[in-house]
Amino acid sequence: MRVTMRIRRFNPEKDQKPYWADYTLDQVEPNDRVLELLHRVKWEQDGTLSFRRSCAHGVCGSDGMRINGVNRLACKVLVNALDSGDHVKIQIEPMLGLHVIKDLIVDMEPFFEHYRSVMPYFVNDDPLPEDGRERLQSPANRAQFDDTTKCILCACCTTSCPSFWANGDYVGPAAIVQAHRFIYDSRDNAAAERLKVLREPDGVWRCRTIFNCTSACPREIEVTRAIAEVKAAMRRGVKHPDPE
Amino acid sequence: MQTHQYEAVIIGAGGAGLMAALYASRHVKTAVISKLYPTRSHTGTAQGGIGAALGNLEEDRPEWHAFDTVKGGDYLSDQDAALVLAEEAVSAVIELEHLGLPFDRTSEGRISQRRFGGHTSGFGGSPVRRACHAADRTGHMILQTLYQQCIKNDVMFFDEYHVIDLIRSGDTVVGVVAININDGKLHVFHSKAVLFATGGWGKVWEITSNAHTLTGDGNAITYRRGVPMQDMEFFQFHPTGIYKMGILITEGVRGEGGVLINDRGERFMERYAPSIKDLASRDVVSRAIYLELEAGRGIKGRRYVHLDVTPETVNRYLAEAGEDRRIDAEYIETRLPDILDFCRTYLGVDPVKEPMPVQPTAHYGMGGIPTDLDGRAVIDGSRTPLPGLYAAGECACVSVHGANRLGTNSLTDLIVFGRRSGKHMAEYCQGADFVPLPDNPAGEVEAELQRICTASGSRKPYEIRAEMQQIMMKHVGVFRTASGMQEALDTVRRLQEQFKTDLVIDDRGQRFNTDLLEAWELGCLLDIAEVTAASALARQESRGAHSRDDFPKRDDEKWMVHTLAYPTDDGGIRLDHNKPVDMSLAEKDERFKAKERVY
Numbered sequence A: 001m002r003v004t005m006r007i008r009r010f011n012p013e014k015d016q017k018p019y020w021a022d023y024t025l026d027q028v029e030p031n032d033r034v035l036e037l038l039h040r041v042k043w044e045q046d047g048t049l050s051f052r053r054s055c056a057h058g059v060c061g062s063d064g065m066r067i068n069g070v071n072r073l074a075c076k077v078l079v080n081a082l083d084s085g086d087h088v089k090i091q092i093e094p095m096l097g098l099h100v101i102k103d104l105i106v107d108m109e110p111f112f113e114h115y116r117s118v119m120p121y122f123v124n125d126d127p128l129p130e131d132g133r134e135r136l137q138s139p140a141n142r143a144q145f146d147d148t149t150k151c152i153l154c155a156c157c158t159t160s161c162p163s164f165w166a167n168g169d170y171v172g173p174a175a176i177v178q179a180h181r182f183i184y185d186s187r188d189n190a191a192a193e194r195l196k197v198l199r200e201p202d203g204v205w206r207c208r209t210i211f212n213c214t215s216a217c218p219r220e221i222e223v224t225r226a227i228a229e230v231k232a233a234m235r236r237g238v239k240h241p242d243p244e
Numbered sequence B: 001m002q003t004h005q006y007e008a009v010i011i012g013a014g015g016a017g018l019m020a021a022l023y024a025s026r027h028v029k030t031a032v033i034s035k036l037y038p039t040r041s042h043t044g045t046a047q048g049g050i051g052a053a054l055g056n057l058e059e060d061r062p063e064w065h066a067f068d069t070v071k072g073g074d075y076l077s078d079q080d081a082a083l084v085l086a087e088e089a090v091s092a093v094i095e096l097e098h099l100g101l102p103f104d105r106t107s108e109g110r111i112s113q114r115r116f117g118g119h120t121s122g123f124g125g126s127p128v129r130r131a132c133h134a135a136d137r138t139g140h141m142i143l144q145t146l147y148q149q150c151i152k153n154d155v156m157f158f159d160e161y162h163v164i165d166l167i168r169s170g171d172t173v174v175g176v177v178a179i180n181i182n183d184g185k186l187h188v189f190h191s192k193a194v195l196f197a198t199g200g201w202g203k204v205w206e207i208t209s210n211a212h213t214l215t216g217d218g219n220a221i222t223y224r225r226g227v228p229m230q231d232m233e234f235f236q237f238h239p240t241g242i243y244k245m246g247i248l249i250t251e252g253v254r255g256e257g258g259v260l261i262n263d264r265g266e267r268f269m270e271r272y273a274p275s276i277k278d279l280a281s282r283d284v285v286s287r288a289i290y291l292e293l294e295a296g297r298g299i300k301g302r303r304y305v306h307l308d309v310t311p312e313t314v315n316r317y318l319a320e321a322g323e324d325r326r327i328d329a330e331y332i333e334t335r336l337p338d339i340l341d342f343c344r345t346y347l348g349v350d351p352v353k354e355p356m357p358v359q360p361t362a363h364y365g366m367g368g369i370p371t372d373l374d375g376r377a378v379i380d381g382s383r384t385p386l387p388g389l390y391a392a393g394e395c396a397c398v399s400v401h402g403a404n405r406l407g408t409n410s411l412t413d414l415i416v417f418g419r420r421s422g423k424h425m426a427e428y429c430q431g432a433d434f435v436p437l438p439d440n441p442a443g444e445v446e447a448e449l450q451r452i453c454t455a456s457g458s459r460k461p462y463e464i465r466a467e468m469q470q471i472m473m474k475h476v477g478v479f480r481t482a483s484g485m486q487e488a489l490d491t492v493r494r495l496q497e498q499f500k501t502d503l504v505i506d507d508r509g510q511r512f513n514t515d516l517l518e519a520w521e522l523g524c525l526l527d528i529a530e531v532t533a534a535s536a537l538a539r540q541e542s543r544g545a546h547s548r549d550d551f552p553k554r555d556d557e558k559w560m561v562h563t564l565a566y567p568t569d570d571g572g573i574r575l576d577h578n579k580p581v582d583m584s585l586a587e588k589d590e591r592f593k594a595k596e597r598v599y
């Protein structure tokens, strides 16, 4: 099939402002990944087209972008998931809410700054088990935070969040997901400090439960649910609820 | 040009680089440089598990792990290194748990373990549960956990800085040159010690499980500065990549009971490895698939076989084997969620209900920068260190994996030897002074970038790359012939010539010039392809992942040696076969002596 890629281009080295450019590709297979099409444009037609990518199968989080108006990983969307027919049109632009460095590449620093602000690391200064072995954790306790361990920090959720667009100081869903991963880990001891950060005006209460984030997540994390659980932990105080 | 000074500079933020950084940064001023954001590193894609003889579910011992490693490596593994790997694996995995890694748990709350190819109890007996796992995203959890701890410990990162040269002053390594991808500016990092942890080079081949960014930069950079590449002829083809795409389907699928089936509906591994069948080591299984395909027994005559993990099939074989265990759809959903997701997304195939189409995929480089047990680069047959240079992880060759790596042993390697190198580096830096930089340390590489940027030839990088990948896939893959390898070598040399004289790229800007960097990476891939083909052609035997029709047998008389490849002044390669394999375990224990490998 034939595909026309309509791509938002911008290179501040030479362009006054962003513009749309069209590239037409023939002999596209319905199960080609959008990332493959971007590569074909870059390799065969215009080497200046710039985007990030690495793993090409949806696990490294490099290639979040807006595809036909929704945030996706380019390597995890097949053409046939977007449209069918002889001539398909696909529109691609950078994620919203972060400064564009060039073409589809945005400045991730503010995103990672929010991430770092929630203490996204394991804290437990208790003495280690005397037998020199692992700390114990029941499968049920482990299951409580399984979903949020899947996050690959692609920013698809945060950059689809209207609250984040309105106010870039909002920590955003991804940071809350990361906080959840530790708050609900029965081995971790720093839940109180994380909740303190998230209780701030730019913390969890900026979330208006609009669900964009959940539908954007390529890892199918139930982002809104994680946010609700963090809010619940805040109301309850820090104690880990026992899984039933 | 900006110059930075750090005592220790670590290149690469995958498992090996981050583990080393955690240790080195405790004692000396350390910087980590990475062309990707750390969490994008390929360690994050590792699926099945990390091997350690914890014995949480059944008896296991480090000696058995060492034995499996040596046997799996087809007796080219250095045995002192294999023992260190197996012994320190236990504390390494425990350390990861203490750092917060969310392993799956047994009902007692201990780290859960599963079976994996080539892991056995009692020196080659029945399969043993040794792979410690967190669903099928163990690597993701390792990468996240280590990066999180680096944040906690305020490790200094230079993200999206691409290292392009090593700076030597006589016989000492004094730093590296990097390009800040964001604005194209060059930076010099002046250091007492440099550690390369730049990962693999699967992009040399057409079908691969490896990321686009796995282009062997560290190996090519050090090689160009006179450091040999060791054992490059040994590159592992994983038996189960998704047909045509190469995306990996973890061995954990077979560990959970999945089986390989040919067009006749036959579980063909029963013929090739009667005792452990589908869980034989990777080279054995990949060759078996290749032979099935050659014999026309691919599914519908095409170049793939089926990997079947549907409960129906698995339970049937479990019953046949007299095992009590049975599985159901839910079990597969919780054990292999990402694998199911890949197949559903990319193939529209649901592995709970139907088999997956698979073919061997280029996966892992056993060779690399030769090092000793502390990660110091050693540059000759008598293991002389090059002061200030270290390597760890996939780009290094200790060598634990010998001629064929066992599944789960790479992650173990990253943690065990990443930790050792980080420690040793810190000690070394504490006792060393900064050696002055040479004049104009970035001059040469700057000229090379300038050349690529302004070249006005006719060949685009992707055309050259595709040609290299195809010829390497065809002739330096699972099965090799002398004429094929020679053809590959000639082709690669012709492509190298084109790269030098007939290249053209489009992007001449400074900012995020991925066109330029991809072209530069292609130069690395070509150097590696050349060394791989030349090393393979010279090794006149079949061993592990290196298997050829004209020398079908392993030759222990002549070839119990590592290959060292050096660049020569006239642009050629000098091969050296004088580095014997360490056989220290065999000296004390008969069972470690080289013998025929049957599974």
Ligand SMILES: Cc1cc2nc3c(=O)[nH]c(=O)nc-3n(C[C@H](O)[C@H](O)[C@H](O)COP(=O)(O)OP(=O)(O)OC[C@H]3O[C@@H](n4cnc5c(N)ncnc54)[C@H](O)[C@@H]3O)c2cc1C
Binding pocket: B011, B012, B013, B014, B015, B016, B017, B033, B034, B035, B036, B037, B038, B041, B042, B043, B044, B045, B046, B047, B048, B049, B050, B051, B138, B139, B161, B162, B163, B164, B197, B198, B199, B200, B209, B210, B211, B217, B218, B248, B250, B363, B364, B392, B393, B394, B395, B407, B408, B409, B410, B411, B412, B414
């Ligand atoms: C799909 C897949 C599944 C796997 N599953 C398993 C498994 O279950 N168990 C197992 O043991 N092994 C597994 N492996 C193998 C294992 O994951 C890798 O060998 C290992 O993760 C490599 O880690 P590393 O730290 O050496 O490098 P990587 O994690 O690849 O990191 C390389 C780093 O180097 C940086 N870098 C590279 N070049 C430059 C440069 N020029 N300048 C600056 N930075 C640079 C990159 O940015 C990156 O941070 C798997 C591999 C693949 C591909």
Ligand code: SF4
Binding pocket: A160, A161, A162, A163, A164, A172, A173, A206, A207, A208, A209, A210, A211, A212, A213, A214, A223, A224, A227
């Ligand atoms: S649910 Fe909350 S975090 Fe998610 S998109 Fe809506 S406002 Fe943003």
Ligand code: SF4
Binding pocket: A150, A151, A152, A153, A154, A155, A156, A157, A158, A173, A174, A177, A216, A217, A218, A219, A220, A221, A223
């Ligand atoms: S929660 Fe999902 S969408 Fe958000 S950063 Fe993590 S993986 Fe990406």
Ligand code: FES
Binding pocket: A052, A053, A054, A055, A056, A057, A058, A059, A060, A061, A062, A063, A073, A074, A075, A076
């Ligand atoms: S390239 Fe890694 S997620 Fe798409």
